Amino acid sequence: MVATVIATGMVTRNDVEAAAARTRHVVRHTPLTLVEPGIFPATVMLKLEQLQHAGGYPVRGVFNQVIAGLERRAFDPDAGLVAAYTPAVAAAVVHVARRLDLPVTVFAPASSDGTPGPAANASTTFTVDGTLADAQLEAERHALATGALHCPGLGPECWAQMVAGAGTIGLELWTQTLGQLDTVIVPERATALAAGISAALAGHVRVVEAVSPAELCAVARHDLWHERRIAVDDVAACAYAYLLDTGRPAAGERVAVVLSSADTAPATIPAPVSPPLSALSA
Template sequence: MTVQIDDVRAALSRLEGRIRHTPVMRGDDGVWFKLEHTQHAGSFKTRGMFNQILAAGDLPAAGIVAASGGNAGLAAAHAARELGVTAEVFVPETAPAVKVAKLGKLGAKVVQVGREYAEAYAAAVVHASSTGALFCHAYDDPNMVAGNGTLGLELVAQIPSGFDTVLVAVGGGGLIAGVIAALHPAARVVSVEPETASALHSAIQAGAPVDVPVSGAAADSLGARRVGQIAYEMAVAAETPTVLVGDDAIVDARRRLWDDYRLAVEHGTAAAYAALTSGAYVPAPGERVVVLLCGANTNPADLV
């Protein structure tokens, strides 16, 4: 199951007027940043969630149900509010308080279950089945992937001089699959994961998606126990390089984004930049690199 660029183009048309076309910024070292953390509800997932819901057509009276470490739930809550339907979001008990509070502000009913995303996911699937609500997958859905990929089409228009590589933080894989659909083979798409939550890297090594242990600073947003099938198949087909970064590098990169650019992002987002700042990914001379900053649902208190 793969998503094609025509699917991404269709999503871009469907989403017109519902998403922000987020800006790009040139860093001091020549690296480009795609500021997707300024998207509605604070992350890229708003693109995919809107597209997934709109593509479903008429919605059931029970509304929508989503499972999330936080960001997909926020996107679901935002989209549901804008479309005038109810949203129920299942999150793990470890979800950051800032994300849980924001879910409530957006009008969603929040249910906290288990310690990991996988447990919240299982409970959400059962609930959707029993109520008839539309279950909106956080990453392994073709319409979710296509919607996420629209930011790749924006990048092409925003950087007319071109770019060679995009560094993408990976959890369940819905973002990187969309970026691959939009940009491969014209640009190289590189997966960046925490050493302690390496679902895509482990899947590629194993030859299929496998369960992995999840922990670390970025587990709230990159904590999928198993990468999605769509992302796995597309990453393998595109021969996507995978890079792993440690917690210390992620924390340091997040701090640098604040100190150097006053960009407040979550740890999972900072993982993409950590690939560069830690030396885990070393660009070739002249290589034009884009770092995708994908989410900002974080407590900024520890940045000052």
């Protein structure tokens, strides 16, 4: 079990506040729910970001990137947006394009299994004979040729905008808890989320990026659905599972767990492989 403290990097709280102002009318302010007393020796809250548009936090960063691009006239709105297919990013880009009434082109690698779901809602979809890297290259070429905005997710050209957009979750948490917050837990693979919340709340809370064993993540995912009817994917479930081991909160600690994504369906949630988390933590 590992947790990494995240550095704020090149994104500042001012950047996050600008992203919040830019996206306030187009993103959901997702709810915060309290885990019932007795499960943990601390106050543990769940930030239900899996209820965000397109099923997770990346849509915040994509909205920030695209709206900032429109403000700067950095791309041709008639050419719209272009992205290579990756599940979370493609879903976010397609949603943002539809919400802002922009065309969107998705390049899907032939190596993917069938036609990707989010790509089916794109204005135009191309299948690239190759891997995701080949699809990314074609998306870049399309952007250069047409004036479209390339939305690569965590590519270097938009990393800061994705991080600042994700950091708006931190501002929401601070408001929702009235500043009564010590620690924020995010899953390992949500790198932009961890960096963004760190930038938003630097000096106020500890932000950790948690890694949990796969079997414990499966238990957490099952527990969240069967005990709370919260459907999340394996990545998000690992942030909750982390609290059971070395991440177990101290008495009196105020902890928010960000359930970052729901790239899943209830039918895929595994059967229990061990007792519920509530039993393990007793």
